[in-house]
Amino acid sequence: MAIKQLTVFVQNRKGTIVAVTDILAKNNINIRALSIAETEDFGILRLIVNDEKAAEKVLEEQGYLIKVVDVVGVKIGDEPGKLTSALDVLDKADINVEYLYAFMTRTEKHAYVVFRVEDNSVAESVLVNGGFKLITEADINKL
Amino acid sequence: MAQNYYQKEIETMPVEEMKKLQSEKLVKQVKHVYENVPYYKNLMDEKGVKPEDINGIEDLHKLPFLTKADLRDAYPYGLLAKPLEDCVRIQSTSGTTGRRVVAFYTQKDVDLWEDCCARAIVAAGGSNKDVCQVAYGYGLFTGGPGLNGGSHKVGCLTLPMSSGNTERQIQFMTDLSATILCCTPSYAAYIGETLKEQGYKPEDIPLKAGIFGAEPWTEEMRREIEKTLGIKAYDIYGLTETTGPGVSFECSEQTGMHINEDHFLAEIIDPDTGEVLPEGEKGELVFTSLDKEAFPLLRYRTRDICVLSRKKCSCGRTLIKMAKPMGRTDDMLIIRGVNVFPSQIETVLLNEGYQPNYQIVVDRLNNTDTFEVNVELSPEQFTDKVSNVLAMEKSLANAMKTMLGINPTVHLVAPKTIARSEGKAVRVVDKRKLI
Numbered sequence: 001m002a003i004k005q006l007t008v009f010v011q012n013r014k015g016t017i018v019a020v021t022d023i024l025a026k027n028n029i030n031i032r033a034l035s036i037a038e039t040e041d042f043g044i045l046r047l048i049v050n051d052e053k054a055a056e057k058v059l060e061e062q063g064y065l066i067k068v069v070d071v072v073g074v075k076i077g078d079e080p081g082k083l084t085s086a087l088d089v090l091d092k093a094d095i096n097v098e099y100l101y102a103f104m105t106r107t108e109k110h111a112y113v114v115f116r117v118e119d120n121s122v123a124e125s126v127l128v129n130g131g132f133k134l135i136t137e138a139d140i141n142k143l
Numbered sequence: 144m145a146q147n148y149y150q151k152e153i154e155t156m157p158v159e160e161m162k163k164l165q166s167e168k169l170v171k172q173v174k175h176v177y178e179n180v181p182y183y184k185n186l187m188d189e190k191g192v193k194p195e196d197i198n199g200i201e202d203l204h205k206l207p208f209l210t211k212a213d214l215r216d217a218y219p220y221g222l223l224a225k226p227l228e229d230c231v232r233i234q235s236t237s238g239t240t241g242r243r244v245v246a247f248y249t250q251k252d253v254d255l256w257e258d259c260c261a262r263a264i265v266a267a268g269g270s271n272k273d274v275c276q277v278a279y280g281y282g283l284f285t286g287g288p289g290l291n292g293g294s295h296k297v298g299c300l301t302l303p304m305s306s307g308n309t310e311r312q313i314q315f316m317t318d319l320s321a322t323i324l325c326c327t328p329s330y331a332a333y334i335g336e337t338l339k340e341q342g343y344k345p346e347d348i349p350l351k352a353g354i355f356g357a358e359p360w361t362e363e364m365r366r367e368i369e370k371t372l373g374i375k376a377y378d379i380y381g382l383t384e385t386t387g388p389g390v391s392f393e394c395s396e397q398t399g400m401h402i403n404e405d406h407f408l409a410e411i412i413d414p415d416t417g418e419v420l421p422e423g424e425k426g427e428l429v430f431t432s433l434d435k436e437a438f439p440l441l442r443y444r445t446r447d448i449c450v451l452s453r454k455k456c457s458c459g460r461t462l463i464k465m466a467k468p469m470g471r472t473d474d475m476l477i478i479r480g481v482n483v484f485p486s487q488i489e490t491v492l493l494n495e496g497y498q499p500n501y502q503i504v505v506d507r508l509n510n511t512d513t514f515e516v517n518v519e520l521s522p523e524q525f526t527d528k529v530s531n532v533l534a535m536e537k538s539l540a541n542a543m544k545t546m547l548g549i550n551p552t553v554h555l556v557a558p559k560t561i562a563r564s565e566g567k568a569v570r571v572v573d574k575r576k577l578i
Contacts, residue, residue: 009525011560063559
């Protein structure tokens with residue numbers, strides 16, 4: 001069920017992010033979601049793209065450090081309190097969220113939330129039991 | 144200013160007499176080493192030199208050199224010339240077993256070393272009326288023990304502070320009116336800055352002199368320290384292989400360091416050919432211990448690039464002078480007074496499961512060395528979690544600290560981002576401009 005997140009290591013320097021997005025653009029890869037974690041020295045870009053295999057290939061060819069990790073995506077209603085209830089479900093099951101980011105869609109009245117957790121299958125089942133609908137690679141590709 | 148000497152007869156000895164004294168000592172020392180150090184006997188035998196061939200300092204060039212590689216091969220006892228029962232002390236440099244120097248001292252060796260440091264303290268104006276604050280590290284590092292012993296010999300009231308804990312340093316300095324400070328120049332500068340921040344003016348600081356060494360420093364830095372602390376700052380030189388600080392020391396003229404050449408015979412050689420160069424020419428500094436009993440190194444190549452001079456000195460000392468070292472013939476760095484070889488960083492990286500793709504960046508900020516190590520991250524090690532990457536940096540820094548004794552800042556960087564010159568990675572970027 002899990003969706004693929006492309007993770008890219010970059011130096012925290014001027015122009016490093018645009019270099020990555022430029023490579024993706026030139027290869028006709030569409031970014032669905034992007035989150036950046038930065039420190040004084042380096043940054044870690046987390047991307048959901050329409051074709052992660054192609055993105056991995058082109059970035060690796062350019063010498064980037066890439067890691068593809070499985071993350072859990074859920075669909076939540078675009079209204080106040082929905083993210084809280086999703087987090088509540090995970091918290092009650094004692095699941096630690098390493099990081100998360102959310103993005104809106106153009107077509108649906110939903111937001112998508114991406115969770116990075118230790119054990120995806122446990123998180124997925126508690127979210128499903130909590131009434132949430134998981135998103136799949138197919139959903140991402142339809143965006 | 145009126146000159147005082149600790150051992151006037153030696154320090155002002157006419158050059159011809161000094162050469163005679165050196166010759167007598169050399170003949171004896173070569174015999175002692177040949178008979179007691181099989182490692183060096185083999186080197187002499189290979190070269191076809193017998194102790195009888197050495198009749199004075201004019202024959203010094205016939206003897207084989209010793210290098211750091213020999214110290215490594217002979218570690219730990221291979222160059223020892225006295226039974227351990229006769230030894231009372233060891234001192235050591237930082238580093239791995241391969242790079243570590245372990246030097247042995249008999250009581251006489253310790254005495255001789257302390258005399259050398261005493262000469263330096265007296266040359267800086269010290270006497271039994273002084274309070275001498277020793278803020279070099281104590282322990283295996285030679286700085287603290289050497290100056291501590293010298294201070295005792297002069298009869299100074301000695302404050303054995305060791306390095307660090309600047310607040311306490313300042314408290315003792317001001318409460319007990321320390322007049323002489325011994326430490327690394329960068330620590331002296333740091334103490335000066337701290338005093339300034341606390342509102343001390345140079346005239347409020349009781350110090351009159353400082354004896355600073357164990358790391359390279361510039362004339363500009365000297366003037367700055369002198370201004371901030373309101374003192375005269377003297378350079379001191381030494382290395383664990385020969386004895387520690389006090390191999391040479393500066394006098395009031397501040398134009399180079401007088402070598403205690405009654406104990407340490409100096410030569411300048413061409414580092415490529417090994418040929419002895421005439422006085423005044425730049426080359427590698429080589430020392431022969433004339434008096435040391437336990438660890439008497441003959442023709443030890445220091446790797447320091449230097450110039451010697453017999454120009455008459457206004458202080459009255461006739462001891463030959465060496466310039467501040469102008470560089471190294473190897474890749475050793477001196478960072479915050481600690482010897483660092485790039486190969487040590489490489490060893491840590493391999494031990495910790497990293498590829499040896501790294502770059503050391505050294506700079507000097509507010510008179511203190513900064514020490515950064517950039518390490519290329521490999522795809523297997525990269526994770527999407529910031530906390531993991533930060534933890535890896537911290538753990539690498541700790542491993543390097545254990546190896547070197549000083550703390551670097553480690554930055555993990557993307558692959559192939561470390562500058563390469565003609566395909567070869569640039570391992571060291573030293574921005575300190577010390578020469």
